[in-house]
Amino acid sequence: MxxxxxxxxxxxxxxxxxxxxxxxxxxxxxxxxxxxxxxxxxxxxxxxxxxxxxxxxxxxxxxxxxxxxxxxxxxxxxxIARTFQLPAPFAKMTVLENLLVAAKWSTGESPLTALLHRRRWLEEEAEHVERAFRILELLSLRHMWDRRASELSGGQLKLLELGRVLMSSxxxxxxxxxxxxxxxxxxxxxxxxxxxxxxxxxxxxxxxxxxxxxxxxxxxxxxxxxxxxxxxxxxxxxxxxxxxxxxxxxxx
Ligand SMILES: Nc1ncnc2c1ncn2[C@@H]1O[C@H](COP(=O)(O)OP(=O)(O)O)[C@@H](O)[C@H]1O
Ligand SMILES: [Mg+2]
Missing domain, CATH: 3.40.50.300 (P-loop containing nucleotide triphosphate hydrolases)
Known part of the structure; x- marks a missing residue:
């Protein structure tokens, strides 16, 4: 199908x-x-x-x-995703952080639910980090994970944009x-x-x-x-x- x-x-x-x-x-x-x-x-x-x-x-x-x-x-x-559906990368955040903010979070969206579901939130964060590193690896950006987005080249920024959209699976x-x-x-x-x-x-x-x-x-x-x-x-x-x-x- x-x-x-x-x-x-x-x-x-x-x-x-x-x-x-x-x-x-x-x-x-x-x-x-x-x-x-x-x-x-x-x-x-x-x-x-x-x-x-x-x-x-x-x-x-x-x-x-x-x-x-x-x-x-x-x-x-x-x-169904298009890259411009997300806000542009945050220049001051690291590459990894830029991926994590683009992920779909089911819990922990507000401070209160984060407290109430702390354990689930930690598990979810671990899953997102794992996925983010997998994506960075596929985009040849893994070595840049802790650099600020502003340090990336134009081509790397294009790849980061793809990486962020991939975080929503x-x-x-x-x-x-x-x-x-x-x-x-x-x-x-x-x-x-x-x-x-x-x-x-x-x-x-x-x-x-x-x-x-x-x-x-x-x-x-x-x-x-x-x-x-x-x-x-x-x-x-x-x-x-x-x-x-x-x-x-x-x-x-
Ligand atoms: N928002 C719009 N308002 C009026 N006409 C439009 C609009 N979007 C596209 N068109 C017209 O529809 C036709 C197809 O455009 P488009 O889909 O942009 O073609 P392509 O992407 O293949 O260049 C063109 O004649 C274009 O002028
Ligand atoms: Mg066109």
Whole structure:
């Protein structure tokens, strides 16, 4: 069973049909690419899946549950995350602290419940610390755990952002052009980390990205959109050499 299914999504902005019968699937623990020229509806699709826009019609299923029209916070709790849903990293906090404040705390949210449930709170803290170190290891940030976020490089900050969103144990992470403006070597490193997160934590990614040279080899499946429609799907190689897709890029 697919982790995410969109079934015939439509979304209109005034006279523009941004999504025109869009049906896609994302499998668990996979990287799915979304490509297409500017204005094709890719960001709109990401916004509908994450609950920031409501579709005019069509349905969204996540983890065997219909989630159409759910607000972003409810989808986040269910396991669909976007990096900007968290506040920016706290510059003065350490890398580890930045991960811990992003975790989902079930107890100890107020001083009183912390006192009442002290033991449970300590156990939970230990679990979060363990998860945080596992994530830091996968992101090659473990050696930086006690450094302030302000000491990280631009690339390390990008990875920290991913690490923080991973603290909520999402099943699906949506990324809209994560490599924009990043140099080729760093872009490659980020993509490699994303693929190890898929393999080691079983997270699925739906990624809008133009830097196909960097990401195509790591993606499991791809959809191409043009003028609100899905015009091609298949392996990244199949999609990228499709005449329809090439024509769309030239025309768009
Ligand atoms: N909030 C909005 N209000 C009005 N029009 C929008 C809005 N968001 C997107 N659009 C329009 O919908 C179409 C698809 O946009 P978008 O999803 O951003 O495409 P892409 O991400 O593929 O570049 C475009 O014509 C765009 O102008
Ligand atoms: Mg976009």
């Amino acid at each position: 697919s982790l995410l299914i969109t079934d015939g999504l439509f979304k209109r902005f005034g006279g523009v049909i941004a999504l025109d019968n869009v049906s896609i699937r994302v499998e668990p623990s996979s990287i799915t690419l979304l490509v297409g020229p500017n204005g094709s509806g890719k960001s709109t699709l990401i916004n509908v899946i994450s609950g920031f826009y409501k579709p005019d019609s069509g349905r969204v299923f996540f983890n065997n549950c219909e989630v159409t029209g759910w607000p972003p916070h409810k989808l986040y709790s269910a396991g 999402p099943k699906l992470i949506l990324l809209d052009e994560p490599l924009a403006g990043i140099n080729p070597r760093l872009a490659e490193a980020i993509v490699k980390h994303i693929s190890s997160l898929r393999d080691e934590l079983g997270v699925a990614f739906l990624i809008v990205e133009h830097r196909l040279d960097v990401i195509a080899d790591y993606a499991d499946y791809a959809y191409a959109m043009f003028r609100g429609r899905v015009i091609e799907e298949g392996t990244p190689k199949q999609v990228l050499k499709s005449p329809q897709v090439l024509k769309a890029y030239l025309g768009g």
